Amino acid sequence: MTQLILVRHGTTDANVRVPYILQGSGIDLSLNENGRKQAALVAKFLAKFPVRHVYASTLKRASETAGMIAQHHSLSVTEIAELVECNVGQWEGKDWDTIAQENPEAFRLFHEDPSVQPYLGGESYSDVLRRSLPVFERLLQQHVGETIVVVAHNIVNRSLVAHLLGLEMRRAKELAQGNCCVNIIQHHAGKNTLVTMNSVFHLDETRSSTATL
Numbered sequence: 001m002t003q004l005i006l007v008r009h010g011t012t013d014a015n016v017r018v019p020y021i022l023q024g025s026g027i028d029l030s031l032n033e034n035g036r037k038q039a040a041l042v043a044k045f046l047a048k049f050p051v052r053h054v055y056a057s058t059l060k061r062a063s064e065t066a067g068m069i070a071q072h073h074s075l076s077v078t079e080i081a082e083l084v085e086c087n088v089g090q091w092e093g094k095d096w097d098t099i100a101q102e103n104p105e106a107f108r109l110f111h112e113d114p115s116v117q118p119y120l121g122g123e124s125y126s127d128v129l130r131r132s133l134p135v136f137e138r139l140l141q142q143h144v145g146e147t148i149v150v151v152a153h154n155i156v157n158r159s160l161v162a163h164l165l166g167l168e169m170r171r172a173k174e175l176a177q178g179n180c181c182v183n184i185i186q187h188h189a190g191k192n193t194l195v196t197m198n199s200v201f202h203l204d205e206t207r208s209s210t211a212t213l
Helices: 033-046 060-071 096-102 104-112 125-142 154-165 169-174 201-206
Strands: 002-008 051-056 077-079 147-152 182-188 191-199
Touching (some): 002 033, 002 060, 002 154, 033 201, 051 060, 060 077, 060 147, 096 104, 125 147, 125 169, 154 169, 154 182, 154 191
Parallel strands (some): 002 147, 051 147
Antiparallel strands (some): 002 182
16 A cells, blocks of 8 residues: 655745735745744654655745754655646736626636636646645655655645545645645555645644634
8 A cells, every 4th residue: 555645834924914815836835834834843753654755846935844854763855846836927926806896707707617727827726736636646656565754735635635635626725725734645455535625733732723825
């Protein structure tokens, strides 16, 4: 059995702003103090797993989280560009209220079906799945019988989890992916099974109630 542990990065200042702003793939912030605490907690939790390889998006918030996990296993982090967060286009750095006021029709269409309607000038959920799914499939083939960790982002994780659950991609936005949550995917006999989704019990008081980009 191969085990892929999918983690979302810890919080950045953009994640905890009120209202929060969309970072997407273009705003490359480091973890904030709370995010570093979350990364340390998920790293401590995953220290009990026999992790053999750690992968991450090239964005700082993911690679820094992955680095803390890898340290517990004396491993280095391999960064993969296809795992970066969704390109949110013209909505980068904006909050949803501002977006709704400035682009009401695109806002409405996106929230009706983000699988086909992209972030204005950016990617849709389906676009994200098309570029990231081959990475996950390749890693599962490369590491048969091993446990690996992949640290990615809200939309990347949501799209993959929705795919594994057999949900229509338009419903992926309904899935929670808290900062530094853990999803466990097991691959056996040619079948992928999602056995844990959005586990955040290891994070105690550092948890954020939002699931932001």
